[in-house]
Every structure is written in structure tokens, then in C-alpha cells.
Amino acid sequence: MRPIHNSLAVLVATAGAAADRQLTEAQLDAQAKAIVDKMSLEQILGEMTQIDLSVANTAAKVDEFAQLNVGSYFNFIGMGWKGNRVTANTEEWRAKLTEMQDIHMKRNNVPMMFGIDSVHGATYVDGSVLFPQSINTAAAFNPTLAEGLGKYMARDTKAAGIPWMFGPTLDVTRHKHWPRVYETFGEDPTVVAQMGKAVIESIQKQRVAACFKHFISYSDPTTGLDRDNSELSSYEILNYFMPPFKAAVEADVWSGMGTFVALNNVPLAANELMHKGLLRGDLGFKGLMVTDFREINLLATQHKVVKTTLEAVELSMKTTSYDISMVPDDDSFIQNGKQLVAANRLPEARLRESAVRIVKLKLKLNLFDEPVPGADVLSQLGDEASQLSALAIAQESMVLLKNQDNALPLTPGKASIFLTGSSSDSIGLLCGGWSLWWQGTSLNQVFPLGASVRKAMETTLGGSDKFSFYQGFDTDGNLVDNDGKSGDLEAAKAMAAKADYTVVVLGERPYAEFKGNDDKQPLPPGFLTYVKALKSTGTKIILVLVEGRPRLLNGIADLAHAVIFAGLPCEFGGQAIVDVLLGKVNPSGRMAMTYPKTDTSINLATPYYKRTNTSCLKDGIKYECPAEWQFGDGLSYTSFHYSNATISTTALSFSSTGSNAFTVSVTVQNTGLVKGQETVLLFGTPPATRIHAETKLLKRFTKLSLAAGEANVVTFSLSHQDLGYYSNDIGKGLMKDAPSGAYTFFLKHDTDCSTSSPLCMALKWDNPDKASFMPNATDAPTIVVPHTTSSSKSLGPQSASSNPIVDNGAKSAVAATALPVSLIIGIASGAACALALMAVYIVRRNRQQQSHVCYFDDDVVVLESKEQCHDVAVAGSNQSMAFQHI
Known part of the structure; x- marks a missing residue:
């Protein structure tokens, strides 16, 4: 091993001292680059190597890998039976990780980073609570509950000393034989996006790195068998499979994982269009990317697109932006990388870019200062x-x-x-x-x-x-x-x-x-x-x-x-x-x-959006497809009645400077004898003449709690964004088209708009110039403004506070820079605010009136100026405050 530079030792020491400060992204980039600039090629390749704990199961083996500068490890502690448990407890985890970190810090002063599959809780930590699988979280249709899932599985994973979780799974379910269906949030892109975003944000509030997976198309194997390849059109990729990853990037997810499979005969481990074009280009993802298990080597051993693992590393590094190779059991990536650079077949600058992203994540996780985090939450495990x-x-x-x-x-x-x-x-x-x-x-x-x-x-x-x-x-x-x-x-x-x-x-x-x-x-x-x-x-x-x-x-x-x-x-x-x-x-x-x-x-x-009641649609042909139950099916012990469904306008013309906004409202009443919760689903159907036309596609949802006899008016806010579909060439920047025609919006999943129904509403949309437009920064989350007619309330992500007005998606909606519609948004200041009142603010349709989005510890409000943001922060004793002009 090349001895560590004295200057690097100084840099990593100062990194620990500064890591706990809230540094900007630019400051983190600069600090990470300064550390990486002092690293040798061997150290960089080591940082990019991830090893399975099963082959680093002794101190001597860890020391061997530390001498190779290995930057990360993963997987669980193999232990067999110990009494009535089969996995390590926090004491055993922390002892193991402390031993590993001590060895690494002694060898090279750079902490290793440990990742693990925390799938539905801290999966491999004895004494933690195991939550329902993701398919259950989706069935609840309650992003607030998804936040709880993210919070506690991150906390309990961190209690074991592990700062990096391989999740959530953002694959959109297609083939129902696929054995990983239960790991997903279902088959609807909007539901997957909202649940995934809620989980990611709550994970990272614990200073644990979330890692979206699996980018991209893994969940639609043509055979239904796990790890078989997929075939998708650009339309399907952009409109069904991409939105959850877009939401994750907007949630500032810190890392992501690829997949073993090939998409349209191009393995993701060598898919330049998906990695550089879509992920890094169109979506602007700047975080760390790790391969899935042995993914790069599979280019030679499974996909047969190259003959050797040396060629596999070369191809993957040139075509993707992978930062870490889950090798997972030897130093082959390091040796292959050295050989490729020496032969001028791979530029060292490409590898240094990855090393910067790796070190940056270690800085974000405060590993230089606290290599084994989580001691402060140990007592909360299983609470x-x-x-x-x-x-x-x-x-x-x-x-x-x-x-x-x-x-x-x-x-x-x-x-x-x-x-x-x-x-x-x-x-x-x-x-x-x-x-x-x-x-x-x-x-x-x-x-x-x-x-x-x-x-x-x-x-x-x-x-x-x-x-x-x-x-x-x-x-x-x-x-x-x-x-x-x-x-x-x-x-x-x-x-x-x-x-x-x-x-x-x-x-x-x-x-x-x-x-x-x-x-x-x-x-x-x-x-x-x-x-x-x-x-x-x-x-x-x-x-x-x-x-x-x-x-x-x-x-x-x-x-x-x-x-x-x-x-x-x-x-x-x-x-x-x-x-x-x-x-x-x-x-x-x-x-x-x-x-x-x-x-x-x-x-x-075939997912629900390519179905009628009994048929599947493919390439314009109907096939008999009986379903036991449909997407959205679900009964209650009470009954709910929908009435007064209205759309704010029946005709709308595209304007490049106006709002293009409209709303859909409905009154929902509990007409039964007991209290119940109702998930209100709003679907849209494009003109049948559109080239790509779903039978229906979920646009918004919210969950209400209504006592017997109570009613609530729910208002969904929409715009031309909800009429459009992604139409761009991948890698050329995200753009949407919304052709002129009659668009239908309807409430409830089983509503049939082919017959007259009071829950169906038509919108005549005119886009005479066939103008394309960029998507909003946050066009996936639900934006709902319920108007309470009694004491009922919405169960969105903020319902845990005292605020009954803002529900799922409202926080994201306020933060968006392109909200053209008037929204009344109530922000409850909660325990963090000394003011015992609810402030109601208005995002004005008139964009000439300046507004600022104000971010506090737990709240987001919109005010006239940054000075007003400051005044509210002082009054509420909020120590953390930022603002954004819109």
C-alpha cells in the first residue's frame, strides 16, 4: 500500500472537525475534492470497491482489505442460532463495526462506509421492530405512515452503527410473478413516487443515507422471473418507471443502486443512455451510485457482452457513472482498474469523480468524526x-x-x-x-x-x-x-x-x-x-x-x-x-x-392503466384478462357517498405565461354508522386519439378520516402538467407534450365514464401550437386542499401535527417554483413554535407579487419577503431557517 500523504491525514482530520457543521453542497464538494486530490490511484480504486462482510469476517481479513484501501462493506453478520435469535444485536454490530473502523483509520485515516438491506425495518438488527413490507405501506395509501417507516428503520439501523441503507425500492410493479413484488409500493407511478419520497426524507432526517433501487426497469422481466431482462419503450420508461426516481432526486436522495438486468438488450451495468442520459442528465442526480451484487462482472459471466472482467470494468466505467462496485469478494476491481489506467484505456479523472462522490457521502454521514454512529439512539431500539x-x-x-x-x-x-x-x-x-x-x-x-x-x-x-x-x-x-x-x-x-x-x-x-x-x-x-x-x-x-x-x-x-x-x-x-x-x-x-x-x-x-374491467390492451389489441380484484379495490365497515363533483373550468387553452391551472372538487360523506377512513382517488384519461393513451391513470390521492355523518369537500389542484406526458428523447432534457383534445377526470377507481356518471368531468384542452413544456420541479406528489365542513380531517404527511389543512404533497407543492394556482395552505407551527395559532398564507396566482418560500425546522410557509421569514423564525424560536425566492 502506498503510504498515506501527510497532507491527506491533515485534511481528513479537519474533515471530522467540520463535518458536524451544516455545510453547503458546494462546501462539501470542495472538501471532498481536496481529500481525493491527495489520494493515490490505489486509494481511489479502493474507495470504489465494496466487499461482502462474509469474506471480511475476521480482523486479519479486514486488515488485508484496509491495506487495499477498500472504502465500503455490506451485508449481515453470520452467526447462526444464539438462544432465540438468529441475527446480531446492537452490541455485536457496534463491536464488529468499531473493530473494522479502528483498523481502517489506523491504516489510512479514511473511515469505511457500511451499507445494509434494511428493507422493512432494520432487517438484520435483533430487537428492532420489523414493519410490514412495502406493498402493505402502499395499500395504506397514507404517506404519513410511510414517514414513520423511514424514520424508525433508519434510527434502528443507525443504532447498530450502520449509516447507509439500501432502500427504498422504487421499482414499479408490472409482472405479478416477479418474486420482489412485495418489496415495492405497487404498480402505480404516483403512489410509488409519493411513498418513496416520504421514506427517503424521513430516513435522511436521521442522518442515514437512503439508497433508491433498482435503477431502472428491474421490475418488469419479460418472463416474470427475477433477474431476467426487460423490454420497454421510451414512453414506458419515462412515464411509468422514471417518476419515482425523479421524486427521489427531488427529495435529495444521497445514493442509488443499479440492477443486474439488461434493458432492451443493453445491460444496465453498461447502459450509457440510462445512466448518463437519464439519471445524471435528465434527472440531474448528483449522489453516489452503487452497483447491485456482482453487477459489473455479470457483463462477462452472464450477459456475455465482453469476455473478461477486465473488459467488464472498462466498459462499465466508460458507459455509466457508477461510483462503487459491489464486487463483492475480492480485489479484482482494484487490480483491473490499475491495469486499465496504466494502459491508457481508462482515464483516472473518471475514477476521481466517483471518489469525490464517495468521500462526500462519508462527510455527510459525519463518519470522519463519528465512524460508528448511533450511540445516542441505542436506548430507543424496539420502543x-x-x-x-x-x-x-x-x-x-x-x-x-x-x-x-x-x-x-x-x-x-x-x-x-x-x-x-x-x-x-x-x-x-x-x-x-x-x-x-x-x-x-x-x-x-x-x-x-x-x-x-x-x-x-x-x-x-x-x-x-x-x-x-x-x-x-x-x-x-x-x-x-x-x-x-x-x-x-x-x-x-x-x-x-x-x-x-x-x-x-x-x-x-x-x-x-x-x-x-x-x-x-x-x-x-x-x-x-x-x-x-x-x-x-x-x-x-x-x-x-x-x-x-x-x-x-x-x-x-x-x-x-x-x-x-x-x-x-x-x-x-x-x-x-x-x-x-x-x-x-x-x-x-x-x-x-x-x-x-x-x-x-x-x-x-398488464397494470391497471392498460386495462378495462375484463380486458388488457396491448398494441391496440384487446385480450381477455379477468381480474380477481382491481387496483383501488377496498371496502369498509361504513359507507361513503361522493357528491357535487365539479371541475373549475370545462375549457382551457395553453398559455406559456399564464397558470394553465384548474381544480377538481368533491364532497365525501360518511353515510354509515361508524367512523372510517376513505382514500379519495382522482384519475385522468387522455383523448383516445393520443398516440399513447392509458385507460386511466391516478393523478392525485388523499386519505380522510370521517366520523359517522361527517362530510368533507376535497379539492385537488391540477394544471397542464397533469395533461401532459414525457415525450423527450432520453438524455435531451425532460419535456412534456399535451395535445389538444377532450381529457376526462373522474373520482373512484371503479367509475365508468363510458356511461353517464356524476363523478366524471370533461376538460376541453386547446394546445393549437402543439407546444411542449418542461415539467414542474415537483409534479408527482399529490396536492390536496380539503375544505372542512365539520371536524373531519385529512391524513396527509403533516397530520401528525395540529394542522388539518395541509396534506400529502403540500410541503413539496409550496416549495415548487412553478405553482401557478392559488392555494390556501395552513401551516401549523406545532411544538417548535411559541405562537399558539395557525397562520394561513396564500401563494398568489399573480407572479408579479414577490413571494418567498420559508423553510423552518418542521414547517414550510410562503411569505412576502425574507424579512418576514426571519420574523416568524424569531417568534417561533426556530433556530434553523432558510428561504427561497419564487
Whole structure:
């Protein structure tokens, strides 16, 4: 190893002293560049190398890699069984990382950076709360809850000393056989963008680096198999797959991850158009990019576009802007890089650019000063706040899909209940993959904070003689008893015959990534045989689906009086399921993806925006595509009535200087007898004459809480941005087109505008010059201004404060520099402000009136001048304040 420069040692020492100050991006860039300028080529290549912890599992091995200047490590501590746990606790994590940092700092004075897959909580930290999987967070349609997910999984990951999380997953689900569906926020670009943005912002508030993944197209393998290649048009890339990454960049995400696959026969590890054209160019991403597992070497070993790993490194470094290679088990990237530079096949300047981004992230994370962060949050691990946050997501993600004769909720003490099914007594099966182990587990004892459905039911009912349990069958459909031994169908039928209701909790085995490829789309035939047998006794079947992706039911749902899609609610999912079954919680979840009824390739791969009720549309041809349930499906124990749907104008002409703004409003009333939550969905449909026309596409959503009899007027603010689609050549700058024609907007996912409906509104749009326009800085998040007619409130990201007016997207909307519409935005100053009042400010349509966006600790307001921003900051004792002229 080349000895470290004395000047570099001084620079990194001063970096630690300055890291805790709030430096500007320019200052961070300058500081990182100053450090990298003093590095040798070997040190730079080491910084760009990431090693799996499994091959650096001793101090001696870490020292070998430290001498090679390796800059980062990843993965979990392999430990086997220790009592009732299978993963390291914070003490073990911090001891390991402290040892590694001590070795690295001794060798080269530059801290290593550790990353890990914290997928739905601190996945590999014993004692932390495991949250529902992302598909559940999406089904809740509540970005506030997504913020809680990001906050607590970042905090608990940091408590282990780990400052870098590989998440959130921003892949937009397409093919429903893909084994990573449950890791996504569903199939709608707007939902994925909003949830992803909420998670990213809350992660990074903990001074932990978020890492979007997987850029780009990974979630649409043509075969449905994990790691198979994808084929997408530029329109699909820009309009369906890009928006979540755009939202992430606007949220100032600090890092991102690529993907193994090839897009249109070009591997992402060598895809210049996607990396340099779209990500760095069109989206302006300036953060760090890391490859996925062994991604660069796969250019030679899997994709066969080059013959050697030397050529693979050369090709990837020339065509992408990857900064870190997840090698993951040797120094080959370092050796190949040295050889390429020496032969003038790779410019050293390209590598130094990456090293600057790496060191900059280490500065942002304060690793020079605190190499093993998180000691201050150790005592909070697994606390009540994180448990309640996980429970809330689980509860709000329960999707009631069928409730014949109002079978649910069940009445404790009156109705006799028989509980059975493969997933009825396993917390691990409620969690799925990426839960303590990569592939998950079916065990209970490793989840001390949670409860299975059986345990939660027994606890809630308090030993009632009207409750009985029998396992019945396993995830393969084999008959089993309560001890996992060979089961007795007749015994199960006898118990069902005595029960008014039989709750069947069934679902998948746990899996992650390609390990789920081989599972057939239909559930095992033994499931149907078992449920049919129970149904024959006269009991009423209540079906609870515990799945990470839509598995074909082959008629099981038809046998049930009620159906709940539970997804993978994890540790507190058992309690959430019981709460909904017994009416302690009114279900409010909605399907975040289509649930196909057949396993034809086109049915599995077609999202809702290319569907009618029973058909899929592809290349102008209709195909029969029956769905078990549609995107947006979800029932409640109360009822909601929509009325007075209005659009502010029925005709609008494009103006390059005016606002091009309009609103859609609707009154939503709870017409039932109990309090409930309603997700209000606004869809848009372009003219049928447009070259690319979706059958419908979600434009905005918000979630309301309404007491019985209460009503709320919800107003969605839109503009020409919502009429347009991305039409640019990739790499040439983002542009939108909105051709003239009749655009339709409608409320509720199942509204049919082909017939007369009061929830459908038409807008005649005139763009005679066919003008293209740049997208707004934040055109993806929802902007909603509810006008309260009673005490009801919106459940947007700021509902945790005292503010009932601003909901999801409002903070981003205020910060946008191109808001042409008058919005009344109430900002609650909360505990951080000494003023016990709510200030209401107006973003004026007249752009001649100067305004400033004022950013405080937790709030964003718009005032006339920066002086007014300062006055409010002083009055509210806000120590952190910035402003932006608009």
C-alpha cells in the first residue's frame, strides 16, 4: 500500500472537525475534492470497491482489505442460532463495526462506509421492530405512515452503527410473478413516487443515507422471473418507471443502486443512455451510485457482452457513472482498474469523480468524526413508538375485498370462531423474505415483539370457549396438525361444523429474490381442497390472504363470505388482522396492484392503466384478462357517498405565461354508522386519439378520516402538467407534450365514464401550437386542499401535527417554483413554535407579487419577503431557517 500523504491525514482530520457543521453542497464538494486530490490511484480504486462482510469476517481479513484501501462493506453478520435469535444485536454490530473502523483509520485515516438491506425495518438488527413490507405501506395509501417507516428503520439501523441503507425500492410493479413484488409500493407511478419520497426524507432526517433501487426497469422481466431482462419503450420508461426516481432526486436522495438486468438488450451495468442520459442528465442526480451484487462482472459471466472482467470494468466505467462496485469478494476491481489506467484505456479523472462522490457521502454521514454512529439512539431500539408505527401501517393496510351479508366484523362472545390455515400461527410467514434472514423464516420465537394470528386472537378473546384452532395445512397444501405432523381433514371439518365462522389464513412460504422464481402462480391445490371441505359443513368462510404477490386462487375466494388481503404485515400483522376481523379497526386499505385471475403472460404483466374491467390492451389489441380484484379495490365497515363533483373550468387553452391551472372538487360523506377512513382517488384519461393513451391513470390521492355523518369537500389542484406526458428523447432534457383534445377526470377507481356518471368531468384542452413544456420541479406528489365542513380531517404527511389543512404533497407543492394556482395552505407551527395559532398564507396566482418560500425546522410557509421569514423564525424560536425566492 502506498503510504498515506501527510497532507491527506491533515485534511481528513479537519474533515471530522467540520463535518458536524451544516455545510453547503458546494462546501462539501470542495472538501471532498481536496481529500481525493491527495489520494493515490490505489486509494481511489479502493474507495470504489465494496466487499461482502462474509469474506471480511475476521480482523486479519479486514486488515488485508484496509491495506487495499477498500472504502465500503455490506451485508449481515453470520452467526447462526444464539438462544432465540438468529441475527446480531446492537452490541455485536457496534463491536464488529468499531473493530473494522479502528483498523481502517489506523491504516489510512479514511473511515469505511457500511451499507445494509434494511428493507422493512432494520432487517438484520435483533430487537428492532420489523414493519410490514412495502406493498402493505402502499395499500395504506397514507404517506404519513410511510414517514414513520423511514424514520424508525433508519434510527434502528443507525443504532447498530450502520449509516447507509439500501432502500427504498422504487421499482414499479408490472409482472405479478416477479418474486420482489412485495418489496415495492405497487404498480402505480404516483403512489410509488409519493411513498418513496416520504421514506427517503424521513430516513435522511436521521442522518442515514437512503439508497433508491433498482435503477431502472428491474421490475418488469419479460418472463416474470427475477433477474431476467426487460423490454420497454421510451414512453414506458419515462412515464411509468422514471417518476419515482425523479421524486427521489427531488427529495435529495444521497445514493442509488443499479440492477443486474439488461434493458432492451443493453445491460444496465453498461447502459450509457440510462445512466448518463437519464439519471445524471435528465434527472440531474448528483449522489453516489452503487452497483447491485456482482453487477459489473455479470457483463462477462452472464450477459456475455465482453469476455473478461477486465473488459467488464472498462466498459462499465466508460458507459455509466457508477461510483462503487459491489464486487463483492475480492480485489479484482482494484487490480483491473490499475491495469486499465496504466494502459491508457481508462482515464483516472473518471475514477476521481466517483471518489469525490464517495468521500462526500462519508462527510455527510459525519463518519470522519463519528465512524460508528448511533450511540445516542441505542436506548430507543424496539420502543413503543416504533411498535405503534408498525401496528398502524399493518392496520391501515388490511384490504377488505368481500363482505357478503356483512359477515364482518365478527362479534366476540356471540359468534363462534374456528381459526385454521397455513399462515394462522406463524409470525415469520406474516413477514416474508428479508426478515432476520435473507430468505425469511416461518418461526415465531425469533419475533419476541409480535404475535401470530392465533396468539393475537387468543389474547383478544381471553380464553373464550367460542374459539377453536387447528393448523390444518402448510404452505405446500399438505395436511398438518398443530405440531406440524400429518393432519386430519375430518378433525378440521368437525371443528368447522361447530363454528359459525371459519377464518382461513393462508398464503405463501417466505422467499426473496430469485428464490421465489420456481413457485407456480396458482396456490397449491391442497388449499382449495381443504377450504371446500370446510365449506361443506355449513360454516361461513372468512378468507385472509397472506401473500407477497398475487397468487391465483382458483375459486377459493368464491367459497368465502368475506376476504381480506393482508399482504405481508409482519410482526404486528397478527394483531392487525384480528383487530379488523373483530371490528376494533375499520379496514381502510386499498389494493395497490391488480390481482389477476388467470396466469396468462399478458394478464400477469398488464397494470391497471392498460386495462378495462375484463380486458388488457396491448398494441391496440384487446385480450381477455379477468381480474380477481382491481387496483383501488377496498371496502369498509361504513359507507361513503361522493357528491357535487365539479371541475373549475370545462375549457382551457395553453398559455406559456399564464397558470394553465384548474381544480377538481368533491364532497365525501360518511353515510354509515361508524367512523372510517376513505382514500379519495382522482384519475385522468387522455383523448383516445393520443398516440399513447392509458385507460386511466391516478393523478392525485388523499386519505380522510370521517366520523359517522361527517362530510368533507376535497379539492385537488391540477394544471397542464397533469395533461401532459414525457415525450423527450432520453438524455435531451425532460419535456412534456399535451395535445389538444377532450381529457376526462373522474373520482373512484371503479367509475365508468363510458356511461353517464356524476363523478366524471370533461376538460376541453386547446394546445393549437402543439407546444411542449418542461415539467414542474415537483409534479408527482399529490396536492390536496380539503375544505372542512365539520371536524373531519385529512391524513396527509403533516397530520401528525395540529394542522388539518395541509396534506400529502403540500410541503413539496409550496416549495415548487412553478405553482401557478392559488392555494390556501395552513401551516401549523406545532411544538417548535411559541405562537399558539395557525397562520394561513396564500401563494398568489399573480407572479408579479414577490413571494418567498420559508423553510423552518418542521414547517414550510410562503411569505412576502425574507424579512418576514426571519420574523416568524424569531417568534417561533426556530433556530434553523432558510428561504427561497419564487
